[in-house]
Amino acid sequence: xxxxxxxxxxxxxxxxxxxxxxxxxxxxxxxxxxxxxxxxxxxxxxxxxxxxxxxxxxxxxxxxxxxxxxxxxxxxxxxxxxxxxxxxxxxxxxxxxxxxxxxxxxxxxxxxxxxxxxxxxxxxxxxxxxxxxxxxxxxxxxxxxxxxxxxxxxxxxxxxxxxxxxxxxxxxxxxxxxxxxxxxxxxxxxxxxxxxxxxxxxxxxxxxxxxxxxxxxxxxxxxxxxxx
Amino acid sequence: xxxxxxxxxxxxxxxxxxxxxxxxxxxxxxxxxxxxxxxxxxxxxxxxxxxxxxxxxxxxxxxxxxxxxxxxxxxxxxxxxxxxxxxxxxxxxxxxxxxxxxxxxxxxxxxxxxxxxxxxxxxxxxxxxxxx
Numbered sequence: 001x002x003x004x005x006x007x008x009x010x011x012x013x014x015x016x017x018x019x020x021x022x023x024x025x026x027x028x029x030x031x032x033x034x035x036x037x038x039x040x041x042x043x044x045x046x047x048x049x050x051x052x053x054x055x056x057x058x059x060x061x062x063x064x065x066x067x068x069x070x071x072x073x074x075x076x077x078x079x080x081x082x083x084x085x086x087x088x089x090x091x092x093x094x095x096x097x098x099x100x101x102x103x104x105x106x107x108x109x110x111x112x113x114x115x116x117x118x119x120x121x122x123x124x125x126x127x128x129x130x131x132x133x134x135x136x137x138x139x140x141x142x143x144x145x146x147x148x149x150x151x152x153x154x155x156x157x158x159x160x161x162x163x164x165x166x167x168x169x170x171x172x173x174x175x176x177x178x179x180x181x182x183x184x185x186x187x188x189x190x191x192x193x194x195x196x197x198x199x200x201x202x203x204x205x206x207x208x209x210x211x212x213x214x215x216x217x218x219x220x221x222x223x224x225x226x227x228x
Numbered sequence: 229x230x231x232x233x234x235x236x237x238x239x240x241x242x243x244x245x246x247x248x249x250x251x252x253x254x255x256x257x258x259x260x261x262x263x264x265x266x267x268x269x270x271x272x273x274x275x276x277x278x279x280x281x282x283x284x285x286x287x288x289x290x291x292x293x294x295x296x297x298x299x300x301x302x303x304x305x306x307x308x309x310x311x312x313x314x315x316x317x318x319x320x321x322x323x324x325x326x327x328x329x330x331x332x333x334x335x336x337x338x339x340x341x342x343x344x345x346x347x348x349x350x351x352x353x354x355x356x357x358x359x360x
Contacts, residue, residue: 011294013264013301017250020257057293081297081312100297103249 003114005051006032008040008066009079010058014100018053018079021107028111035059037066048220049074051095051114056080067092071187071216073175075117077110121179129177131157131166138164142181146195146206148173150188160207183224186214193224236355241344242303250301255359259352265298266345273338280324280331289318302345307337 005028009015015033022028031049034040036058044052054076056063063078076094078085079102089097095117096110129145130137140157149156150170157164174184184190185204189211197205199221202213213221236255238244251258272295279288292315299308314327314334321327 011268011297013261013268014297016264017261017301020254057290081293081300101250101300104252105249 001115001118002027002029003050003111003118004029004031004048005053006030006034006040006043006049007053008034008037008058008063009053009055010035011055011100014055014079017101018107021104024104025108025111037061037063041066041069044070044216046216048072048217050118051075051077053077053079056082056085064088064092067094071171072184073171075114077114121175126178131164131168133164133166140164142178142192143194145182145192147189147191147209147211148177148182158209183217183221185217185221186212188212196225199225234355234359236352238303239344239348239351242348243305244303246300246305247303250303255352255356259349259356261301262345262349262352265301266342266349269295269298269338269345270342273335273342277335280327283324285318285321285324285327289315292318299341302341302348304341304345307341310334310337 005022007015007018007022007030009018012035015035019030019033022030028051031047032040032043034043038060040052041061052074054063054066056078057080061069063080067076076092077096077098078089078094079098079100081100083099086097096113098106098110127143128139128141130139132138140159144159144161146158146160148170149158151165153167153169154165155168155170155173157166170184170188170190173190177190181192181194182190183193191204191206191211195206197207199205199213202215202218204211204213204221235253236258238247247258251261272291276288276291279291292311296308296311296315299305299311311334314330317327317330324331
């Protein structure tokens, strides 16, 4: 499998060095290289990547502030020259922490962690989920769920028969639902790919419901659906 | 002997084992990183001088934090450790007077390192030309 990535690094030789390792690995595709967090966020608002190589101290926002502003959760490998950030890295649940300069062997170890984490995410999925509604845990089969809609601090699970409102967020659910079946198409919507009836430009339709597709998620939607 | 089989040997002042780990036998990439690191060290040290005399300790700390790994990319690990020490001192010093001696010593060492990195880069380019 190939992983899409970006490099966020203000030190040009360090970014070039890392890009060479990515190319050498054959499994990390670098889609962009940014000297600060602000430019990276602009890119990430319109593109989805699997992995971010992220420096911590840069001009403008820090790597941690960038992670706070992400609207989805790609894996992150922190690249820094300061070990003091290790504790914060742990709190942010980053995949690995590379101290510059690092060897190719150490880089490969980090890439292996990316693969393991991805496999764990994929294998954690079951054919159903439980949601808490009015003090009860209700079992919903993945196939029953048409889509999930954000309602501030709550989300609405929509099935063909009923709607369930529960305390949760789309950002949290994004990592919990089966990524093979469900896809976030907008910051307020996760849809069951199998329930999509049709797509017209930036809107998809599920049983008469109009669901917007954001610019950031459009390419991923088009990749996931089976276009002949 | 096949020209491609000739191995580059780094000069004694560099941590050759570490450089071999970083670049393996890709001397072309090593030379590119040496060159970009060298250019950046030279330009950033000129900025450091201004910051020191402006007594802007936080900007000075950030600058040394930024350039610190460059000494690692060129295999000068002891110098990288000294830059780390100076970066830490910038965070705790009350004023630049406290740092004057440490700064001047570091400045001399970095200036020397610029010279040896430049010489090594010439050697690397010659090697690349000969091998080609």
